[in-house]
Structures are given as structure tokens and as C-alpha cells.
Amino acid sequence: MSTPPGKILKIAVLGASGRLGRLIMAEITRRPDMELVAGVVRHDSVMLGADLGELAGTALTGIETSVSMRDAADAADLVIDVSGPQASAAFARQITERGGPPFVCGVTGLGQDEMAMLNAASQSVPVLYARNFSLGAAVTRWLASEAARLLPPEQFDLEIVEAHHRRKADAPSGTALAIGEAAAEARGLDFETQAIFDRPRQGAARPVGAIGFSAIRGGGAIGEHSALFLGAFEELEIRHRANDRFIFARGALEAGKWLTGQAPGLYGIEDVLGLK
Ligand SMILES: NC(=O)C1=CN([C@@H]2O[C@H](COP(=O)(O)OP(=O)(O)OC[C@H]3O[C@@H](n4cnc5c(N)ncnc54)[C@H](OP(=O)(O)O)[C@@H]3O)[C@@H](O)[C@H]2O)C=CC1
Numbered sequence: 001m002s003t004p005p006g007k008i009l010k011i012a013v014l015g016a017s018g019r020l021g022r023l024i025m026a027e028i029t030r031r032p033d034m035e036l037v038a039g040v041v042r043h044d045s046v047m048l049g050a051d052l053g054e055l056a057g058t059a060l061t062g063i064e065t066s067v068s069m070r071d072a073a074d075a076a077d078l079v080i081d082v083s084g085p086q087a088s089a090a091f092a093r094q095i096t097e098r099g100g101p102p103f104v105c106g107v108t109g110l111g112q113d114e115m116a117m118l119n120a121a122s123q124s125v126p127v128l129y130a131r132n133f134s135l136g137a138a139v140t141r142w143l144a145s146e147a148a149r150l151l152p153p154e155q156f157d158l159e160i161v162e163a164h165h166r167r168k169a170d171a172p173s174g175t176a177l178a179i180g181e182a183a184a185e186a187r188g189l190d191f192e193t194q195a196i197f198d199r200p201r202q203g204a205a206r207p208v209g210a211i212g213f214s215a216i217r218g219g220g221a222i223g224e225h226s227a228l229f230l231g232a233f234e235e236l237e238i239r240h241r242a243n244d245r246f247i248f249a250r251g252a253l254e255a256g257k258w259l260t261g262q263a264p265g266l267y268g269i270e271d272v273l274g275l276k
């Protein structure tokens, strides 16, 4: 079940001044089934007080950006968070205290403490956490986990390579980690002990079952991910490239629409797409 037909979904965006936040707000204003009701920015943001339409590149909305997560939550049926790890944790605490509204989080680079806050919120509120909102990336992850299950780790080494724009703060990307976690699970391996994030100049040879990560940062790359299954005599590559950031905005809104009809719990994009 998702939002009832005819109901207009009121949405607040956390991280309204960011690359993805602006696109999500623009997309909301184009949708007849959605209404943009709040946009939260950092307290020292130069965008504080700006009209949301100014940020989204659309007509003026008459609503100014604010710093109050509480006011945003009060006004909205759904909150979409594309800010940063600290803000996500603070907001998750806020929705736990007030018991809603449903919360979609797309922020990557969350640590254990921040994930614990999301988990705690999901005890009483529907929460969806997706490190990549695109359909193609979700299918990439699913395909990689199938390949990992079918290709034995003794014969096929798994390396995950990703590339992103120069301003991305976290590495490896959330999507790369999600692919690695799914592959480790499919192979019955412990992700934490198998993941290799750094290779020393003078190191040992590659252990069997290891999952290696390489992250490229530079230019304007929107997001590219490859899962490489490297055998001695054959190789398989599963590759996804985002050509337009719009795919994340659209995916976030579809995920949010789906989430508003769900019971409290922690969901992923796989639940929305039926990939589980
Ligand atoms: N799940 C998905 O499909 C995708 C996820 N992402 C993730 O989304 C996040 C944002 O990405 P992107 O838009 O490119 O990054 P940006 O840096 O462009 O945007 C993040 C925004 O959040 C703002 N912000 C930081 N702290 C707060 C706060 N306490 N309250 C309100 N706003 C705050 C920042 O403000 P300021 O500039 O003032 O610091 C910034 O404008 C990242 O974690 C990224 O990895 C990105 C693309 C797709």
C-alpha cells in the first residue's frame, strides 16, 4: 500500500541547499500529487531565508528555507533527508521523539551511531534508508549479489570500483558499500573482515574472498559503479553509470510515496522495487 489516490503528499526536504535537495524540490513542484512545504538548511547557510523556488530553479513558492527540523516535521506528511550524517542523526532523534512523520534518508557516509539513530526511529516510524535511489543501481546490486553467489570466491575475486565528482565527501560511496555487503552476504562471508579499503605499498597478496574497493574522485562524474568478478581465465563486469542526477530525485519521491503507506520499520529501496 502507498499514499491513497487523490491525497496530496506534503513533503519537507532536509539539505535543501544541496545538489540533490534542490533537484528533489524542483521535482516536487512539478508533481500534481505532491506539495513542497519546507526546506531545511544549516543554521549558518548563506541560503537561509531564500525562497525554496530560488533554490529549486522554479517559480517562487512563498516558502523560505529554515533551520527548524521540528517546524518542517510539523508541516509535512513525509521528510526526505539528503543533508549530511550529523543532520540525519539529529533528525532521526527528532522523529523518534515526536513519532513521525515517515522519513526517507538518502545520506551516505553514516557511521554506526548514525545508523543506530535510524534504527531507533524505525521502531515507531516508517523509515526508508537508500544509499542509491536509482532503479539501475538497485538492479546492479541485485545482479552483483547473484553473481557473487554463483561465482565461487576461490575462483573469482571481487573488486568494486566507483567514480564520483570532486565534491563528494565520503569514500567509498554508499552504493559501492551496499554492493559489497550484498555480495558478501550472498557468499556467506563476513563483510567487515573481507573488505579491503586501502592497499599498502608493501602488502601481502590478495586473500581469497576479499572484497576490494577503489574510489575515484574528480571532475563532474555523477556516479559510476562496477562490480568486477575476476577469474584466472574469464572476467565478468556489472556496471552502472548515472547520466543525470534526476534519477535520484525521482527515485527518492517514489520511495517516499511508497513509504507513507507502510507500518513502522526500516525499509530499503529493494522493498519499494520488489527486489527482495
Ligand atoms: N541516495 C541517493 O540516491 C543519493 C545520495 N546522495 C547523498 O546525499 C547526500 C547529499 O548529497 P549532495 O546533495 O550531492 O551533497 P551537497 O553537499 O550538495 O548537499 C548537502 C547539503 O546538506 C546541507 N546540510 C549539511 N548539514 C545540514 C544541516 N544540519 N541541516 C540542513 N542542511 C544541512 C549542506 O549545507 P552546506 O552546503 O551549508 O554545508 C548541503 O547543502 C550525500 O550524503 C550523498 O552521498 C547523493 C546522491 C544520490
Ligand SMILES: O=C(O)C1=N[C@H](C(=O)O)C[C@H](O)C1
Pocket: 108, 131, 132, 133, 164, 168, 172, 173, 174, 175, 176, 222, 223, 224
Ligand atoms: O554523492 C553522490 O553524488 C552520490 N552518492 C551516492 C553514493 O554514495 O552511493 C549515490 C550516487 O552514487 C551519487
